[in-house]
Amino acid sequence: MIFLGFLIFALLFCAAVIFDGFAFFFDSIAVSYILLGIAGYILLFGGKKFHLGMNTFFTFSFPADDNTAETGRFFLRLTEFTLAWGLLGMVLGTVWAMTKLDPHTIGQPIAFSLLSIIYAICLAVFLFLPIALRLSPPTLSPAFFGQTSIFQLLLAIGCFFTLRCLAVVLLFAVQTPNRLGPIQPEEFGSVIFRATFVLNPVDNSFGRYYDFKSILVLAVCWLAFRLASGKQRNWIAAPVIILIGIFWSVVNFVLMLGNFDSQMYGIGFMVSMFAALYGFLAAACFLIADHLQSRPSYAKMN
DSSP states (O other): OHHHHHHHHHHHHHHHHTTTTGGGGOOHHHHHHHHHHHHHHHHHHOHHHHHHHHTTTTOSOOOOSHHHHHHHHHHHHHHHHHHHHHHHHHHHHHHHHHTOOOTTTTHHHHHHHTHHHHHHHHHIIIIIHHHHHHHSOTTSOHHHHHHHHHHHHHHHHHHHHHHHHHHHHHHHHHHOTTOOSOOOHHHHHHHHHHHHHOSSTTOSOOOOOOOHHHHHHHHHHHHHHHHHHOSOOHHHHHHHHHHHHHHHHHHHHHHHHHTOOGGGHHHHHHHHTHHHHHHHHHHHHHHHHHHHHHSHHHHHHO
16 A cells, blocks of 8 residues: 555656756755765664665555554654655755855756755655554554654644745846856845745745646545545644645756746746745644534534
8 A cells, every 4th residue: 555655656656747857856966965864873873763664655454562662652753754854855955055156057957956955855745654554553652743743844844944045046037137256145134024924035026826726736635645544633634734745846956947937037037936835724624623523513513
C-alpha cells in the first residue's frame, strides 16, 4: 500500500512537470544535499530501524511488535528531520539567490533554490511519514503525535513565508532592470513587510480565486497519502494537507520561473499560490470536522 500511494504521487508529479521544463526539477547539488543529510541522520540514529522500515515499502501487512513500534517512532523523527533539512536548504538557496539579482537571469537561481524543499516534502510526506504511521501503534503517546503535527505546521508556515519573500526579491530585481548587485539592507525590511502583510506581494490586484487543476492535484495527492499511510490519524491531517498544498505551489512557482514573463508575474504568482491557499482551507475543514466529531452530542448520534 505504501508503494501504491507513492507511485500515484510520483506519476502525478511527473505528468505535471515533464512537459513544462522538467530540467528545472533536477539539480545535483540539491539532490546530494538532501540525500547526504538523510544518510547522516540514519547512520547516527538508526541504520537498522531504517532498513526494517523500508522493508515494509512493498508489503500489505504490518505486524505490531516492539521493534515495529520503535521503528515507527524513528520514522516520525526522520520525517521531521527531512522537512527541517529541506527548509534549511531552501533558506540557504534563498540567501544565494539574493546575491544573484540580475533581472535577466534571476529566475533560474530562485528556481534551483526551491528544489531542496521539493525533494524533502516528496520523501517526508509520501515515503517516511506513511511508513511511520503504518508502524506506529494506536497506543503511541498522543503527546508525541501532537508535537510532530505542530512541528510540521510551523515548518509549513515557514516554507510558505520564505516562498513569499523569494517572490518579492524577484519583483525587486524585475523593477530595476540595470541591477546586478545583491539585495541591500534597506530593502530587506521591504521584503519582509510585503511578504507578511500584502495579500499578493507582487501585485496589488485581486483577480480570481478558483483553479480546478490545483484542486485536482491536491485531492489526488491527499488520496495517495491516505492510501499509503492507512488508517486515519486525525492529528496529522491538517499539517499534511498544508504541506501538500505548499509543495504544489512551489512546483508551480518553479514552472513559472522556467518560462518567466515579467508582464505576467503578478497573476502567475497568484495562480501558483492557489494550491497553498486550498491546502490551508482544507486543513481548516479537517480541524472543524475533527472538533465536531469529538463533541459528545455527535458521538451519541453515531
